[in-house]
Amino acid sequence: MAFDIPRNQILPVDVVDVRLDPEPHPFERDNAEAIAANWAAEKALKPAMFDGTVVLLSELAYAENRLTGHCHAVRFSTFMLWRKLKPISSAEHSFAHAMLISSDNALVAIRMGAHTVNAGKVYFAAGSFEPEDFRDGLVDLDYNMAREVREETGLELGEARGEERCYALSGDTGTAIVRCYHLAETADEVAARIERFVAGDPDPEIEGPVIIRGMGDLPDNLMPHMRPLVEWHFSKG
Known part of the structure; x- marks a missing residue:
């Protein structure tokens, strides 16, 4: 199967059957020395980074509104080398995006904190799948999105109304799986709640919220x- 999914299209998804394989990922197994050397260099630049556990795909396919794939738990240091070398034919990344839509039809994204790997980048609040995001070996998108x-x-x-259908957007090296969530509050009200949370968090992951009100309102450092x-959302009116 490898990676058999249309690229650069927004695809409707009704079933996500992505499973956690207990075997080591071939990329991690075959690149131990390079992973260790790169991690030492990365840690020198950002000492706060932690070598936790995330997952990388080894297969992903799309057919009949269904995503099917396999992934493996890897160290974050493995992910960092993959990220530097991508595209890699044996490994890709996937993550879930909760697209937050305010009552006034704006999108509420976040800007990542300066100490993070994606410092200053803007995207919907999200993170890599972790082993805890799987139930009986099957990825639980809603749990991952709610947690992140x-x-x-x-x-x-x-507290939001989630749409039943998901969508996928796949690039050469990664796939975002998106579910739209409709909030009862305006974008300014949602942003104010996030700002209060960040101000009270002793170690916030994000710099703060970013409101996107249209294609003429795109922030700098948008992933x-x-x-x-964003264009897809506003094209729907």
Whole structure:
């Protein structure tokens, strides 16, 4: 199967069948020395980084509104080398995006903190899948999205109306799986809640919220995959 998914298209997804394989990822298994050397260099630049556990895909396919794939738990240091070398034919990244839509139809994103790997970058609150995001070996998108949004913004997705259907946007090296969440508050009200949360967090992951009100309102340092998602949202009216 490897990676058999249309690229640079927003695809409707009704079923996500991505499973955690207990075997080591081939990329991690075959690059131990390079991973260690790169991690030493990365830590010298950002000493606060922690070599925790994330997952990398070894397979992903799309057919009939269904995503099917396998991933493996890897060290964050492995992910960092993959990120530097991508594209890699044996490994890709996938993550879930909760697209927060305010009552006045704006999008509420976040800007990452200066101490993070994606310092200053703007995207919807999200993070890599971790082993805790899997139930009986199957990825739980809603759990991952709720966890990441809560950790970064203090918002509870249970208070929003999530759309049933997901969408996927796949680039050469990664796939974002998106679910739209509609909030009862205006963008300014949501942003104020996030700002209060960040101010009270002793170690915030994000710099703060970013409101996007249209294609003429794109922030600086917007991650490349975000532009087509933003355009897609506002094209729907």
